[in-house]
Amino acid sequence: MASRFYFGARTVVRPLVRLAWNPRVTGMENVPREGGFIIASNHLANIDSFVIPVVFPRQVRFVAKDTLWAHQGIKGSVLRWFFDAVGAVPVDREALSSGKGALQAALEILREGSGFGIYPEGARSKDGLLHPGKQGAAWLALESGCPVIPVGLKGTQHLFTTAIPERGTVSVRVGEPLDIADVDPSLSKGVRRRVMNARIMDEIQKLSGQRRSPELTSSARSEF
Secondary structure (H helix, E strand, O other): OOOOHHHHHHHHHHHHHHHHOOOOEEEEHHOOOOOEEEEOOOOOOOOOOHHHHHHHOOOEEEEEEHHHHHHHHHHHHHHHHHHHHHHOOEOOHHHHOHHHHHHHHHHHHHHHOEEEEEOOOOOOOOOOOEEEOOOHHHHHHHHHHHOOOEEEEOOHHHHHOOOHHHHHOEEEEEEEOOOHHHHOOOOOHHHHHHHHHHHHHHHHHHOOOEEOOHHHHHHHOOOO
8 A cells, every 4th residue: 555655755756856857757658557566677876766656656666675774863864764755665684685585575565556666687787788687577477467567767877977967867768568468378487487577678678778788697697
């Protein structure tokens, strides 16, 4: 269930984001009006987990390590406010690093009928290229039956490179839902995940316009 705090904070923040950055947003009609859904996006900067919840019409939640809520002082207060405002779900470091523990938390969010955000690459792209995706989003689609909404972000890595960010440099492009039901059900679960993962990454690439990384990293070889 979407929290009052989430939407209250977003009501305050959204006009400020528009004034400061004027993000170009397209494809929001592709977001389901009800039921669980998976946002699968490229990942260029830490601010991505702030931008997505601000611009989407429905609540999008992420998992984060629980130690982020433990900081003291003003920094701790700001961090707690931020992660609570975006509806982040605290998960202990061991479960988060295991991958599967984080996905179990995500599965519960989807079964509650909420939106969940995930970055298939597994980490920020430091070179601007689109790196091979892990299969977490595809696994969630298979286990929950929820559609995957591909998202392509542009420009978020440049937001804080200058004192005054250039307005209109950020864009959020939302693609049409991808449904695991469209993958041949006679295939094994493993093959269906790989097929779905390939579709997700292809759509993210089209939406973001990024070049693909030529290297297969260790994260790309990981199942999750």
